[in-house]
Amino acid sequence: MKKISTVTALFLTLATFSNADTIAEAFKNGKWDGRMRFQYFYTDWEDASKDSANGKAIGGSIIYKTAPFYGFSVGAGLYTTQNAFGLTDPEDGATATTSKDLFCRDIGCVYGDGFTTLAQFYMQYDISRSKIKAGEFLVTNPWITPNDTKMIPIAASGLDIVSNEIPNTTVQFDYINKIKERGESFFGNLTTTGDVPTKIASYYLTHDAPNVAILGAKNKSIDNLELQGWAMYWNDLVAQGQVEANYAFELGDEAIVTLGGRYIKQFDKGAGDIIKPLANNYDSDNSIDTSIIMGRAVVNYGRAKLLLAASKTDDGGDIIAPWRAFPTDGYTRSMTQTDWNAGTKAYKAGFDYDWSDIIIDGITSSLSYSKYNRDETKKPYQSMTDRGYQNGDTDQYNLDIIYKPSKSYEFKLRLMDQKNDKTAYYTADTSNREVRVEANYYF
Numbered sequence: 001m002k003k004i005s006t007v008t009a010l011f012l013t014l015a016t017f018s019n020a021d022t023i024a025e026a027f028k029n030g031k032w033d034g035r036m037r038f039q040y041f042y043t044d045w046e047d048a049s050k051d052s053a054n055g056k057a058i059g060g061s062i063i064y065k066t067a068p069f070y071g072f073s074v075g076a077g078l079y080t081t082q083n084a085f086g087l088t089d090p091e092d093g094a095t096a097t098t099s100k101d102l103f104c105r106d107i108g109c110v111y112g113d114g115f116t117t118l119a120q121f122y123m124q125y126d127i128s129r130s131k132i133k134a135g136e137f138l139v140t141n142p143w144i145t146p147n148d149t150k151m152i153p154i155a156a157s158g159l160d161i162v163s164n165e166i167p168n169t170t171v172q173f174d175y176i177n178k179i180k181e182r183g184e185s186f187f188g189n190l191t192t193t194g195d196v197p198t199k200i201a202s203y204y205l206t207h208d209a210p211n212v213a214i215l216g217a218k219n220k221s222i223d224n225l226e227l228q229g230w231a232m233y234w235n236d237l238v239a240q241g242q243v244e245a246n247y248a249f250e251l252g253d254e255a256i257v258t259l260g261g262r263y264i265k266q267f268d269k270g271a272g273d274i275i276k277p278l279a280n281n282y283d284s285d286n287s288i289d290t291s292i293i294m295g296r297a298v299v300n301y302g303r304a305k306l307l308l309a310a311s312k313t314d315d316g317g318d319i320i321a322p323w324r325a326f327p328t329d330g331y332t333r334s335m336t337q338t339d340w341n342a343g344t345k346a347y348k349a350g351f352d353y354d355w356s357d358i359i360i361d362g363i364t365s366s367l368s369y370s371k372y373n374r375d376e377t378k379k380p381y382q383s384m385t386d387r388g389y390q391n392g393d394t395d396q397y398n399l400d401i402i403y404k405p406s407k408s409y410e411f412k413l414r415l416m417d418q419k420n421d422k423t424a425y426y427t428a429d430t431s432n433r434e435v436r437v438e439a440n441y442y443f
Contacts, residue, residue, distance in 0.1 A: 022069060029067035034443040036060040039151060039436070041099035046419075046431035055099035055112070056087040059151045063120065071127050075137070077120030081151035088112040097386050098336055098434065101150040105183030117185040119155040130163040136187065140325075141174055141214050142230050142242050147182065147324035154324055155180045157187050158211070168221040177211040179323060190234070196322040197381035199275045200237065210235035216242075224248045237274075238288065238320045239267040251299070258298040264327055265291045266319055277317055281379040283342070290316035292340055294331040307350035307368075315343045318381050334370040334396050335416050336386045336434070343375025366400040376423045387430050392421035412438040 037060045043053045059081035066073045081102060093100065093111030104115040122135030136157045138146045146153035157178035163171045178187040181194065189209035191201050216230030230242040246260040268288045277283035294311035309331040313319060319327050319340035326333045332346035333339060339346035350368035372394040387394070396418045403411045414436040422429060 026066045026069040026073070030073075031065050031067075033063040034060065036441040036443075037151060038439045039102060040438075041096075041102060042435040043096065043099065044433045045095060045429075046433075047429040050095045053094065053096035053099060054088070054092050055096060055102045056083075057081045057102040057114070057151050058084040058087075059114070061152075065124075068126055071125050073124045073126070075120060075122050075124060076118065077138075077155075078116065079119050079152040080114070080116040082114035083112045084114075086112075101182040103183060104185065105181070106185055115185045117152065117180070119152060119180055129165050130161065133160040134158075136178075136180075139174055139176070141172060141216060142327075143212070143214055143232050143240075143321070143325045144174070144176065144179070144323040145325040150182045152182050154182055155187070156323075168219060170218045172214075172216050174214040175211065176214070190322070193322050193324075195324065195382060197271070197275050197318075197320065198383070199280065199381070200271060201382075203274045210237060234269070234320075237269055237271040239269050240320070241265045241267075255299055255301045258300075259296070260298070260331075261293075261295045262328075262331065263291065263293050264319060266317070268317075271320065272317075275381055277381075281381065282377055283317065288317035288320070290314045290319060290342065292319055292327055294328055296331050303354040303356070305350075305352040307348065307352075309348045311339060311344075311346045313340050313342055313344045315375070315378075317342050318378075320381075332370065332372075334368060335398055335414070336418065337370065337372060337394060337396060338380075338384050339372050341374060341380045341384075342378040345373040347371045347373075360403070360405075362404040362406075364402050366398070366402075368398045370394075370396045370398075372396075376425065379425075386418065386432060387420050388426045388428055392423040394421070395419045408442050410438075410440040410442070412436070412440075 038058050039056070041055045045052065059079070061077060061079045063077040065075040083103065090111045096111060100111065103109070103111060104113040106115070120137050122133050122137040125132045136155055137160060138153055139156045139160050140146065144154070144156055146155070156176045158174065158176040161173045176190065179190055179193060180187045189204065190212055191204040191209045212232060212234045214230065214232045216228065219227045224247060226246045228244040232240045242262065242264045244260065244262040246258055248256055248258040251257045266289060272286045272288045275281070275288060276286050277288065278286045290313065292311060292313045294309065296307060296309035299306045311328050311332040321327050321340060327340045328346065332348040334348060348368060348370045350366060352364065352366045355363040355365065374393055376392050396416065399415045401413045416434040418432055420430045
């Protein structure tokens with residue numbers, strides 16, 4: 001009934017700006033986007049006592065948005081993931097980690113259960129060079145992203161404002177009160193996601209969870225230079241500030257070099273009193289005041305791209321990053337890994353190549369190596385993907401191959417080999433190899 005009431009409210013709002021004929025035209029001229037999707041995940045654990053895990057899912061999405069009328073439009077997105085023909089057995093997920101998000105993770109669901117969810121349902125108002133969106137939608141900022149690597153993306157509920165009124169500048173403001181994870185059919189409060197520190201998630205089982213406000217700006221007034229500045233405030237928990245600069249220049253006749261740097265400063269606004277790092281995480285105090293700095297060099301030469309990046313997290317604490325917009329994304333972050341725990345040094349080298357006109361048009365590949373040098377004395381605030389609480393260093397190799405023969409078809413293959421060192425604190429072997437296969441049809 002709640003969804004029906006919301007639909008009614010949106011129609012009534014449109015009606016105040018138009019007669020029925022005009023509303024009908026707005027819906028008639030709306031835009032549809034469809035997608036059919038297949039994914040296969042396979043994890044082979046180094047520990048011989050652990051069975052391999054796999055998951056296969058078929059699904060897709062239907063997204064519709066009305067044409068604007070007096071600046072107003074309505075959008076909706078229906079998504080589904082299904083264990084079609086029983087391809088995945090619940091026992092296939094006994095040791096699964098990353099493939100769990102292919103299926104339903106609601107309370108009562110078992111591995112392999114499919115589900116359908118209305119992940120987007122919003123009203124948008126366009127005025128001049130600004131867009132205001134309210135409801136449930138996909139949003140991208142330095143703290144929240146759709147992270148659409150599984151069957152159903154992450155969606156948020158609240159308010160999103162993007163403005164380009166200032167020349168060469170984009171300003172964005174987001175106020176978010178709920179979030180829907182990839183394997184969940186419902187919108188929960190912001191502390192219900194899997195990457196929320198364990199102590200904070202437990203605390204807000206019996207307390208009202210706070211909302212988050214995010215404000216940022218990107219500017220390209222200076223030739224070849226992009227500057228960004230962002231701020232996040234999660235009431236009663238944490239505040240973060242982020243600045244980033246990327247400068248591009250030509251090297252010779254064909255090469256373009258881009259130098260980039262990002263710095264994030266974290267301020268404890270109450271989270272430390274809940275997490276208590278001194279008592280629970282072997283830290284020197286109960287504050288989570290910390291920071292992370294990273295840099296990269298990217299060289300584009302013809303069809304090739306080379307990335308070299310490094311990052312360092314301060315010893316003061318882990319960076320709080322609960323909504324899948326990874327702090328080191330685009331720099332040192334790689335598949336299944338976090339490198340923003342206290343005292344972590346990370347390095348990454350990547351090489352991308354477009355094989356069009358050499359092998360088959362539409363084929364690209366990406367090969368990368370990442371090294372994560374962790375402080376073994378620092379216990380993370382929550383368990384990490386594919387690792388326990390206190391694994392040591394990680395070496396990871398990734399190979400991605402993407403084939404796009406046309407706008408309608410896309411095929412992806414991802415291979416990963418990951419070595420997680422054991423430590424005196426955590427002796428389990430979590431090293432593994434992973435295969436991901438994805439096929440998409442867009443209509």
